[in-house]
Amino acid sequence: MTRLTGKVALVTGASRGIGVAIARRMAQEGADVAITYASSAAKAIGVVKEITETGRRGLALVADSADPHAVVEAVDRTVAELGRIDILVSNAGIGYWKTFDEFTFDEFEHIMAVNVRAVFAGAQAAARHMGEGGRIITIGSCNAERVPLPGSALYAMSKSALIGLTKGIARDLGPRGITANLVQPGPIDTDMNPADGAHADSLRALMALGHYGNGEDIGGFVAYLASDEGRFITGAALTIDGGYNI
Secondary structure, three states: OOOOOOOEEEEOOOOOHHHHHHHHHHHHOOOEEEEEEOOOHHHHHHHHHHHHHOOOOEEEEEOOOOOHHHHHHHHHHHHHHHOOOOEEEEOOOOOOOOOHHHOOHHHHHHHHHHHHHHHHHHHHHHHOOOOOOOEEEEEOOHHHOOOOOOOOHHHHHHHHHHHHHHHHHHHHHHHHOOEEEEEEEOOEOOOOOOOOOOOHHHHHOOOOOOOOEOHHHHHHHHHHHHOHHHOOOOOOEEEEOOOOOO
16 A cells, blocks of 8 residues: 555544544555644554554644644644645544533634634645645544434534535635545544444444444545545545445
């Protein structure tokens, strides 16, 4: 697997879960990979070790995605230390789950800052450095288009905003040969949404395949979009959910 040889990728929020799987696959495909993390330094160092064991360069950058300036700095440091940026994967995200009347204004502001504003800030910063063949890939959620369970209003809102943002970025950057796409995972077995969690059975019941996906499923899909094979896909919201949204 050498589809990304010579490329440099930045994956935000990659100290655990889907982000780790994406960073790992990027390195396996030949890319040098920088990752960001907010607090799990030991885990981030472990991810970088995995990256370097593939023979690629790795870089861990502390950056709280709630701070847009930290996101921009992470992009700039990636370029400064790894020489360029060809692929940005905005994966960092948060969620609050409670009934609609329980949400606070602070929670509204925080989820929009991390799930939407950080994506805008990162894409804008990365585009300044990207040339022909650049890839901007955002990890959203299938809940942008379907909300089958209560308590998800703010999360679904923030993820649906990424559809319009992605289409706008794709339209503006297309003439420069840069693509922008949104990947919308369904239930994926991570520590935030484990396949043996309290609500797992109710989610499985909504899926055509009847089982959770794993991080490697998302990592492989993202690697395809980042490669030359994905060059004619842009402005798309691509759902990978085991039939959750059928």
